[in-house]
Amino acid sequence: xxxxxxAAVFDAAYQGDRGAYSELAAIELxxxxxxxxxxxxxxxxxxxxxxxxxxHAVVPLENTIxxxxxxxxxLLLSHDLQAVRETALAIDHVLIGPxxxxxxxxRRVLSHPVALGQCGAFLRRHPGMIPVATFDTAGAVRIVxxxxxxxxxxxxxxxxxxxxxxxxLAEHLQDHPENWTRFGLLAGAGTGPxxxxxxxxxxxxxxxxxxALAHALGAAAEANVNLTKIESRPITTRPFEYRFIVELSHPxxxxxxxxxxxxxxxxxxxxxxxxxxxxxxxxxxT
Amino acid sequence: xxxxxxAAVFDAAYQGDRGAYSELAAIELxxxxxxxxxxxxxxxxxxxxxxxxxxHAVVPLENTIxxxxxxxxxLLLSHDLQAVRETALAIDHVLIGPxxxxxxxxRRVLSHPVALGQCGAFLRRHPGMIPVATFDTAGAVRIVxxxxxxxxxxxxxxxxxxxxxxxxLAEHLQDHPENWTRFGLLAGAGTGPxxxxxxxxxxxxxxxxxxALAHALGAAAEANVNLTKIESRPITTRPFEYRFIVELSHPxxxxxxxxxxxxxxxxxxxxxxxxxxxxxxxxxxT
Numbered sequence: 177x178x179x180x181x182x183a184a185v186f187d188a189a190y191q192g193d194r195g196a197y198s199e200l201a202a203i204e205l206x207x208x209x210x211x212x213x214x215x216x217x218x219x220x221x222x223x224x225x226x227x228x229x230x231x232h233a234v235v236p237l238e239n240t241i242x243x244x245x246x247x248x249x250x251l252l253l254s255h256d257l258q259a260v261r262e263t264a265l266a267i268d269h270v271l272i273g274p275x276x277x278x279x280x281x282x283r284r285v286l287s288h289p290v291a292l293g294q295c296g297a298f299l300r301r302h303p304g305m306i307p308v309a310t311f312d313t314a315g316a317v318r319i320v321x322x323x324x325x326x327x328x329x330x331x332x333x334x335x336x337x338x339x340x341x342x343x344x345l346a347e348h349l350q351d352h353p354e355n356w357t358r359f360g361l362l363a364g365a366g367t368g369p370x371x372x373x374x375x376x377x378x379x380x381x382x383x384x385x386x387x388a389l390a391h392a393l394g395a396a397a398e399a400n401v402n403l404t405k406i407e408s409r410p411i412t413t414r415p416f417e418y419r420f421i422v423e424l425s426h427p428x429x430x431x432x433x434x435x436x437x438x439x440x441x442x443x444x445x446x447x448x449x450x451x452x453x454x455x456x457x458x459x460x461x462t
Numbered sequence: 463x464x465x466x467x468x469a470a471v472f473d474a475a476y477q478g479d480r481g482a483y484s485e486l487a488a489i490e491l492x493x494x495x496x497x498x499x500x501x502x503x504x505x506x507x508x509x510x511x512x513x514x515x516x517x518h519a520v521v522p523l524e525n526t527i528x529x530x531x532x533x534x535x536x537l538l539l540s541h542d543l544q545a546v547r548e549t550a551l552a553i554d555h556v557l558i559g560p561x562x563x564x565x566x567x568x569r570r571v572l573s574h575p576v577a578l579g580q581c582g583a584f585l586r587r588h589p590g591m592i593p594v595a596t597f598d599t600a601g602a603v604r605i606v607x608x609x610x611x612x613x614x615x616x617x618x619x620x621x622x623x624x625x626x627x628x629x630x631l632a633e634h635l636q637d638h639p640e641n642w643t644r645f646g647l648l649a650g651a652g653t654g655p656x657x658x659x660x661x662x663x664x665x666x667x668x669x670x671x672x673x674a675l676a677h678a679l680g681a682a683a684e685a686n687v688n689l690t691k692i693e694s695r696p697i698t699t700r701p702f703e704y705r706f707i708v709e710l711s712h713p714x715x716x717x718x719x720x721x722x723x724x725x726x727x728x729x730x731x732x733x734x735x736x737x738x739x740x741x742x743x744x745x746x747x748t
Contacts, residue, residue, distance in 0.1 A: 243533070397672050
């Protein structure tokens, strides 16, 4: 524990208003007594950990429907944080309004554009409800409760209704029932790896030769290690070159360490950006 | 050409308001005389092509900073469209206001959350400007010009200022100068492959055996074919299983066809979702 983290005022920063899905993930990851810092943007979340104001960041990594959360891996690559734990939340959108507002009076529905997009069938069934974009789902709930204009509701998680005292007008709004988001708990560079880490999150560049990626992934295949994520990203400063974000999973941490050593020899540069145990509520889904 | 496409009223649908980056991409892809249909959501864009109202869709595929555009590959997988051409646009955000508004009076800055996030340094230098989320960049321009409230401006591309008659108050607002978005031209299932296609966009599932991905990618490596994108996506109906979106590039179309035949034998299921020539303005970047 270094002096920066011990001076931290908050246990974790997260993006969004009070009641956001990220807040719920932070409570799952750190417990109900954690001191949490709501933050307007993901950039602010990373900055709070870098400055020592918050000890951890809780950030969404990927959603089963919308895919990787825009910008989050770029922030991971440009900051010296490590993913040390993860959790997966079922994303179950509800329509939230001021207590007493009948659903038939709703003319405006506020939420984050991704959440509005995930509720397309609901909005098409209610053509009188005009969608309005906001920065985050829970912030939309706060706005409709503060304004209380007799015609506005918000799409967010049930947790946002609990936190802000809103009434639930309709539930299970999302088009796809299997809507999950994985959240990572990120810690500053001083933090050691999680005990018994069974997942490894890596970013690497490859040497310029054909088959370099197949050769690198072969290191995992030869050790029977599962690849649970792979994503190429253009390197902005080097057109036509790519880096790869890869997540490996294996029940035996020493097998992962051995694959890591092999991978170092098969890549041009490699950085570990996360080491954590596989999440328990994802396991419940099997 | 089947009857559905010949009855189309529009040459292409795109997401966003008049003046959106997607409109500019559609003009690059189809020419300045194309009849274009602005659409509120990506879902609407795909629906317009499915119903025959528009012959093509023009959709953003990935951005060098923010990564893959949320939801677009899921829509490609759930519709029977094919990418037949691509283009890459430099994303150069400017601040647009009603003509005559001095930048010192701007108190609200409207734009899409991703665009606002890409202009973080500019917004931090101007703490008096409060960011406000909208569905799309060009729609934000239309709102600030319509309202003309003496305190609101929008972040969008220069093209949106031209289309709506706005004044440019500041330019080059984005944090990263190398900010590019690739757009795809999608056509209905009746369309044949582009002549001399040098890029192949595929989605495949793998057999359940260790090393299946390395073996599949070996098919490309053995033929010296470049991998220009790879992305794993959870299969929502089968927890812990993944499909892969892969883009291959080679100057000789017959080499790509040979790799495709090999890949069919090394994957559990495979679908071609795009065949197109490499984009010329990306080549200009080398």
